[in-house]
Amino acid sequence: MTDSDLLIIGAGISGLSMAHYAAAAGWSVRVLEQEHRVGGCLHSHRFTGALDGFWLELGAHSAFNSYGNLLAILESLHALERLRPRAKVGFRLFANGAVRRIPTQLVFSELLLAPFRLLGLIKTGRGVAEYYGHIVGPRNYATVFEPAFSAVVCQPADAFPADALFNPRPRRKDVPRGFTLPGGLQTLADILAGSSGFRVELGRTVNDLRSQGERFVIRTDGGDYTTRALCLATPVAVTTRLLQPGFPELAEQLMEVETATVETVGVAIPKSRLNLPQVAGLIGRNQPFLSVVSRDTVPDPSYRGFTFHFRPRRLDEAGKRDCITRVLGLSNDQLALTNVVSKTNQLPALRVGHVERTQAVDGLLAGSRLALTGNYFTGIAIEDCVVRSRQEFARLQRELETV
Numbered sequence: 001m002t003d004s005d006l007l008i009i010g011a012g013i014s015g016l017s018m019a020h021y022a023a024a025a026g027w028s029v030r031v032l033e034q035e036h037r038v039g040g041c042l043h044s045h046r047f048t049g050a051l052d053g054f055w056l057e058l059g060a061h062s063a064f065n066s067y068g069n070l071l072a073i074l075e076s077l078h079a080l081e082r083l084r085p086r087a088k089v090g091f092r093l094f095a096n097g098a099v100r101r102i103p104t105q106l107v108f109s110e111l112l113l114a115p116f117r118l119l120g121l122i123k124t125g126r127g128v129a130e131y132y133g134h135i136v137g138p139r140n141y142a143t144v145f146e147p148a149f150s151a152v153v154c155q156p157a158d159a160f161p162a163d164a165l166f167n168p169r170p171r172r173k174d175v176p177r178g179f180t181l182p183g184g185l186q187t188l189a190d191i192l193a194g195s196s197g198f199r200v201e202l203g204r205t206v207n208d209l210r211s212q213g214e215r216f217v218i219r220t221d222g223g224d225y226t227t228r229a230l231c232l233a234t235p236v237a238v239t240t241r242l243l244q245p246g247f248p249e250l251a252e253q254l255m256e257v258e259t260a261t262v263e264t265v266g267v268a269i270p271k272s273r274l275n276l277p278q279v280a281g282l283i284g285r286n287q288p289f290l291s292v293v294s295r296d297t298v299p300d301p302s303y304r305g306f307t308f309h310f311r312p313r314r315l316d317e318a319g320k321r322d323c324i325t326r327v328l329g330l331s332n333d334q335l336a337l338t339n340v341v342s343k344t345n346q347l348p349a350l351r352v353g354h355v356e357r358t359q360a361v362d363g364l365l366a367g368s369r370l371a372l373t374g375n376y377f378t379g380i381a382i383e384d385c386v387v388r389s390r391q392e393f394a395r396l397q398r399e400l401e402t403v
């Protein structure tokens, strides 16, 4: 059996950042990933053939100069110069069959009182609908803000905790405000996985884990591993399933976290076939999709790309294609000719009271060499994942140093 100081399950940004911190501290680190690709939700589909060089984001699309922990990792890997600014194009709403500018949808009389409604209003303990609905007014919330927040969190936003969104973080002035990399955000994962210091094994699905004396034993379809410390960096539903047999109390806490599914379809289309204005994306109001993310933020001379994030189980494949052709103003024949890629994404559906649950989880982890990281702690953004990994690694380090 192969042994390590730390074995990490999952090579998304949570697992890779955890691996980075541990390897930088001199630990022997191994990452097991079930896919034949690193990145998880950082998934830039790179076309080949006639579209060689063109890519589309099937998952995360935006990273910002407020992602300080992520940027510090990239800096330590001498990769900051690879960041590219995203072109400044705006989002629009898609509602009642047409693309609409957001200000035309706002009721300004309702917004006038917003600064006063903010006074003394506490975010903690309130859902997005309750908190932001109160600030912007019921009509603005229903017509613009609810669809916009749902697009941001890639799931219906009403019950999402308000304090898990838009928390101010310091911005780095030496980095573009919104950035990507050549080849898309997948390149972030590629850079981390390619850095020396730890090893990523692809195509390794973990099926079972046990604590055995001073070691954990990890069972995969390609053999068994032992490790001194173990970190699960898998989506919350997978983490719950893997913890169930050996760590039922932790599993019981995590079982309460629901999962939101997003049915994602990306299309690449020759520029000449489109009349749609340049957009960063479209926010769907009363649509089968929550959002459409565009590649116009990284313009290409020949193609434009659009990633539709559909609500789950609303449309079959043909229905999705119809929707895409309608929204982009194409004929069915045109879409049939173009390149279409699909993916199912999963995100935690956080709810008010989640902070107390994560505190209970941390209480159960205290004193153990088992670590949990992911997008189901403080928030779902890339930076939230890196922050969690950093904190969990610091705790593990304390646990192992006291042994």
Ligand SMILES: Cc1cc2nc3c(=O)[nH]c(=O)nc-3n(C[C@H](O)[C@H](O)[C@H](O)COP(=O)(O)OP(=O)(O)OC[C@H]3O[C@@H](n4cnc5c(N)ncnc54)[C@H](O)[C@@H]3O)c2cc1C
Residues within 6 Å of the ligand: 009, 010, 011, 012, 013, 014, 015, 032, 033, 034, 035, 038, 039, 040, 041, 042, 058, 059, 060, 061, 062, 063, 154, 204, 205, 206, 207, 233, 234, 235, 238, 262, 264, 309, 345, 346, 347, 373, 374, 375, 380, 381, 382, 383, 385
């Ligand atoms: C559509 C979408 C758009 C988003 N947009 C943004 C954005 O613009 N900006 C932003 O900051 N954030 C965005 N996010 C959120 C952010 O991308 C994610 O929260 C974050 O990338 C999650 O990283 P993770 O490593 O925790 O989980 P994941 O990325 O889900 O990684 C988990 C990994 O574990 C692997 N795995 C699962 N089971 C096993 C197993 N049994 N054995 C081995 N490996 C396993 C998976 O294959 C996967 O690679 C978006 C998310 C989605 C879905």
